[in-house]
Amino acid sequence: MNxxxxxxxxxxxxxxxxxxxxxxxxxxxxxxxxxxKRVADGTKQNKKRQKVYAVPRGSQFCKSGLGILRKGEVIP
Known part of the structure; x- marks a missing residue:
C-alpha cells in the first residue's frame, strides 16, 4: 500500500x-x-436548570406551607 x-x-x-x-x-x-432544544414531540425544552427556593408561606400557596420562588421572584 503506497x-x-x-x-x-x-x-x-x-x-x-x-x-x-x-x-x-x-x-x-x-x-x-x-x-x-426541540424535543421529538415538537415542543421546546430549556436546557438550563433553574434555581428554585422553597419559602415558608403558611397555607397561602399549598397545603405543605411552602411556596416555590424562581430566581428573581420576590415575595409580595
Whole structure:
C-alpha cells in the first residue's frame, strides 16, 4: 500500500465520521440558538436548570406551607 492509498483511506474515514456526527445531531433533537432544544414531540425544552427556593408561606400557596420562588421572584 503506497502513501496515496493511505491518504485516500484516511480521508474516506474522516468523511464518514463527519456524516455520522451530522446524523447524530439531527436525530430527534435540534439545537436552537436561544438555549432551548426541540424535543421529538415538537415542543421546546430549556436546557438550563433553574434555581428554585422553597419559602415558608403558611397555607397561602399549598397545603405543605411552602411556596416555590424562581430566581428573581420576590415575595409580595
Amino acid at each position: 502513501n496515496e492509498e493511505k491518504k485516500k483511506r484516511k480521508h474516506v474515514r474522516f468523511v464518514e465520521q463527519i456524516a455520522d456526527d451530522m446524523k447524530r445531531n439531527a436525530d430527534d433533537t435540534k439545537q436552537i440558538a436561544d438555549g432551548t
